[in-house]
Amino acid sequence: MLDVRGLRKVYEGSGRRVEAVRDLTFTVDAGELVCLVGPSGCGKTTLLKCVAGLLSPTSGEVLLEGRRVSGPPPGMAVVFQEYGRSLFPWMRVRDNVELPLKQKDLAKARRRELVSDALDAVGLADAAGAYPWQLSGGMQQRVAIARALAYEPDVLLMDEPFAAVDAQTRADLEDLVRGLWRQRGITILFVTHDIDEAVYLGERVIVLSSSPTVVQEQLKIDLPDERDQLHTRVAPRFAELRTHVYEQIQAAKRGAVPQDAKAAPPDVKTDRIPRVEG
């Protein structure tokens, strides 16, 4: 479905040359939920933007269903971390969700149907007439997810979508995404810096190295399909997998930046902005 081959991205500007991504090769099969996890600043967002066709890679290529991605491809939707900037404050929730559909050749009735179906799916049927800024952070991110769902993408890209919501909301949204994935069979590439989240959500976890980024390891998550916050997270297998991923990330950090070897536990969760779901 999604094929990333030898992807490399070098930023050049004002005399500085930054190799954000060195060489990434991986695939995501149709209907798979893959989590990409890596240390802070390892070029996850760069990678995602290349996959989404928003940035062109320096070398290598991204193939979506065998076709090379050179601009934003029609069958792809992106959910960004900063829902507040990604949703348009001048449009009501309903119009935000509908806007991308207007670019597709769809009848008005069909558009309405998709919008209300998507808002239903994220539990926001009542908020259709509200403006995004009238909603809590978690609800806003649900709107962004609904917008992606209504677009009926083959591949859904999610760029640290829950990094800016509080822990409880985050757990709810994780379950929402897993639920939608199981119901609708969408292919999801989920980028996160949160190891627990990656292990809890993914069918497969791809661990990235520090910048310049390569694939450190690919790991199959052999947890049962039925997962829930209460039991899955205390299962012994969950603990083993998360420990393994954690060690891999630590190894990746040591490999790239040796002087950081003695550093305190990783700051993987410190950039959460607490928000109250109301």
Next chain:
Amino acid sequence: MRGTSAVLGAAGFAGFLALCEAVPRLGVVSEDYFPPVSRIADALVGEFGDEAFWTALGDTLTGWALGLTIAVTAGILAGVVISVVPYLRAATASTIEFMRPIPSVALIPLAVLLYGTELRSVLLLVVYASFWQVLIQVLYGVQDVDPLAEETARSYGLGTWARIRHVLWPTALPYVMTGVRLAAAVALILAITAELVIGAPGLGSRIAVAQTSQAVPEMYALLVVTGLLGLLINVGARTVERRALAWHQSVRREVTV
């Protein structure tokens, strides 16, 4: 609180009127040049009964509205094109910075040469003065487009036109509204100036006529009318702004549902 300030405002204004009545009556200034408020009010009522006054008011408003419409349309179009076409902004910046500070009144001789005392003279001055107000605001507004909003739109396959319509325009709209409000005020000033100096028909030339014929209370009455016009235009512009920007953080009320 709101009630209190309204009462204070009314009281202050009444005091101001009383002062303007008392000062000439007490002989502090000459009544010939500064007639008491009551005589100005009489003259105002007289103006309202004169058909020529309404024609003059109509002429001024025509020049104002027409000039403002042309300036706003041209300013918005030019602003969007300059911002959207690559390199155009950098290429035009120096020219804009040079043209913008030229006072519109300095163009009066040119206007007279070209169009005499026609409406087109007034339009030239009004459009020149208000165009820059709008253009500059549009240029600022377009720069304010959030890169993430732009990326979101691109990732959902919105083309150039759809992005201008749904992302760039709403982002720039608060700036455009400010530009239009400033331009509306400037346009009135220039319309009256043009009429006063060039003699194009309108309130300005009526003021000039009142002055030369020693009709001092009438002259003041006309000044009051221009003041009222300015006030109405500002209130109107602000109302439109609030309606159009109900979603914007400067206007909206935060409510969590």
